Amino acid sequence: MASSRASLMPAALVVLALCMTILNGMSAFVGTQPALRSTNRVAMEVEWHGGLNRDVVEVFFTAPAQGERTRMVVTPTTTIDQILKDGRKALGFDQEWIPDSDFTLYNEDFPDTPLKGTIGECGLVDFGYEVHMYFTPK
Template sequence: MAQKSVLMPLVLAAALCVLALNTAFVGTQQPALRASRSRVARQAGDVYEIFVTASSVGMRTRMNVTPETTIASIVEDARKSLGFDQPFLDSSDFKVYRKEDESTPIGGKMGDMELKPWGPEGIELHVKYEPAV
């Protein structure tokens, strides 16, 4: 009987340790999913990798886009990826700029931006939160 009373807490402690290790590192499973999606997307052809940076907070994410990908969908994906998808922040308040020219926000489709394979001359977009006053 004494052996059963000692064994049960040990089993519970081991189960809690396994559960804690699976959830302790936030996002450990997400990159693997993102990588597999990236591979599938690249096999489809006409897929380009871009960087999207929120320069005000120093955060950056990579995205795979096609010529048909809209700037509005990039804003939505970037908000989710960078943690800016709170309901009190309107998507319309996020403006997107090319890294080379932050004087004018861009819109439309990525196909209008001279897409090319990622490299030193690849496309980097800056997303900025600029609410209307």
């Protein structure tokens, strides 16, 4: 008799744990709804309409053909050449025998227009700016 109780004990514990998990999950779901409804309406009405309001901006530097990506911090006066040099180094594509001129940077939103000059002149915005690097040997 004792051995049959011992064999049922682990199964009973598993069922109990499963029931508790389900009940806790349900109460947590129901419990969070009022909190979502009572948020401050002023905070919800704030929208960001783009533009550049910051002196330092994080941008994504991506090599789509290789599936590589990194982040870097730039200022609006950072040159495209410097971003290319820093991005190649960060991703490990800084071989001395391949010149920087064999790569071209594009904004992900305007893939037909190569970036030139400073990043600030290329439509830099506060959030979500991404440049793509392509190998374009000359």
